[in-house]
Amino acid sequence: MATRAAATSLLSNSPFFSSSSRRTTSRNESTVKCFTIVRCSASLSTSNGSIDTPLGVKDRPWKIADARLVLEDGSVWNAKSFGATGTQVGEVVFNTSLTGYQEILTDPSYAGQFVLMTNPHIGNTGINLDDEESQQCFLGGLVVRSLSPSTSNWRCTEPLSDYLAKRNIMGIYDVDTRAITRRLRQEGSLKGVLSTDGSKTDKDLLDMSHNWDIVGVDLISGVTCNAPYEWVDKTGSEWEFNTSDSVGKRFHVVAYDFGIKHNILRRLTSAGCKITVVPSTWKASEALKLNPDGVLFSNGPGDPSAVPYAVETVKEIIGKVPVFGICMGHQLIGQALGGKTFKMKFGHHGGNHPVRDIRKNRVEISAQNHNYAVDPESLPEGVQVTHINLNDDSCAGLAFPALNIMSLQYHPEASPGPHDSDSVFGEFITLMEQAKL
Ligand SMILES: NC(=O)CC[C@H](N)C(=O)O
Secondary structure: OOOOHHHHHHHHHHHOOOOOOOOOOOOOOOOOOOOOOOEEEOOEEOOOOOOOOOOOOOOOOOOOOOOEEEEEOOOEEEEEEEEEEEEEEEEEEEEEOOOOHHHHHOOOOOEEEEEEEEEOOOOOOEEEOOOOOOOOOOOOOEEEEEEOOOOOOOOOOOOOHHHHHHHHOEEEEEOOOHHHHHHHHHOEEEEEEEEEOOOHHHHHHHHHHHHHOOOOOOHHHHHHOOOOOOOOOOOOOOOOOOOOOOOOOOEEEEEEEEOHHHHHHHHHHHHEEEEEEEOOOOOOOHHHHHHOOEEEEEEEEEHHHHHHHHHHHHHHEOOEOOOOOOOOOHHHHHHOOOOOOEEEEEEEEEEEEEEEEEEEEEEEEEEEEEEEEHHHHHHHOOOEEEEEOOOOEEEEEEEHHHOOEEEEEOOOOOOOOOOOOOOOHHHHHHHHHHHHH
């Protein structure tokens, strides 16, 4: 287990720990005035942290609450720590996926965020070598109700807590995740601070949450690759489920890495693409020199309006070759076409979001992870809204056929999540095919 000092210093050096130097906007400066600190886990923990339930049952396995989550609204949630120790600031989002915590932990789009799993039991399948969606865990921390005391899975190589400790990611459990989720749904996303440092008062942690912001910050630069590379791995034969006609054809795709998930690359390779992955700041002219059949703009963390350089890159590429945007990529395309993005109340995070494909009049259950969305009203004529999220009618997909553009606000590669939207990779192949005719 990492020591507290090591974890704290590593986390302090993280680009997500303090963003004041790069902050361009703040939603809190004028609104945050005074907050009453309220302990929210009183039914489980007394003020000294020991468990004292209403039934008087004192012998619970967790006797000491050694961690706190302090939210920007002044609520304090006592919890038990696992993974790394230290103090970390982030934005709390809730994820409704029932499985796939390892893919969620390694999805770079969660940079700067604490992921709260609404599924109350986490950790029972441990960690394996195959389910990583990137090389690293970029998220701020993990919040779970009940941490499985044992692991049982044929692929498991280590328990979740050891894995998080090695990667210096804080986790807390034994916290009322349902109450926090209800609060996030009512109030909207909340910033917070996770801490195992007993020398810091609740007020210290509350102040930290107020002095930090995620809005207006370029988080892509902290997660993109340093240099271009070729991607060659397909979906493993034991997991492949799509045997469509496009498989076996060769298209060269340049994939902009804004925090790309490996399964996007695997699904494109399985669909017949040779892929060159390039960093987020790679010049459009250099990408076009590679003579691609198409360009993919990937998913990625943070505020899409905080990365104007990426919007410029998209502007320079659209119209020249077919493009496909996923999540952040979709938001950048929306802006490049003249539209605007906005921050949603609490976003969409989970593997159970119904989406209607308007053109096919078909509903797909999709995997989603985003806090921002494109405002369809802001888009110019000619841009089609192709998909709608059926939970809140927000824009979930765009197309601009005249310029060979397609994009989705959600994750067709799933991982974790259902495979309903996988056929969209074949649609991108068709777009590239038709552009060649
Ligand atoms: N998965 C993603 O690409 C996330 C997009 C963007 N960072 C958002 O939160 O809306």
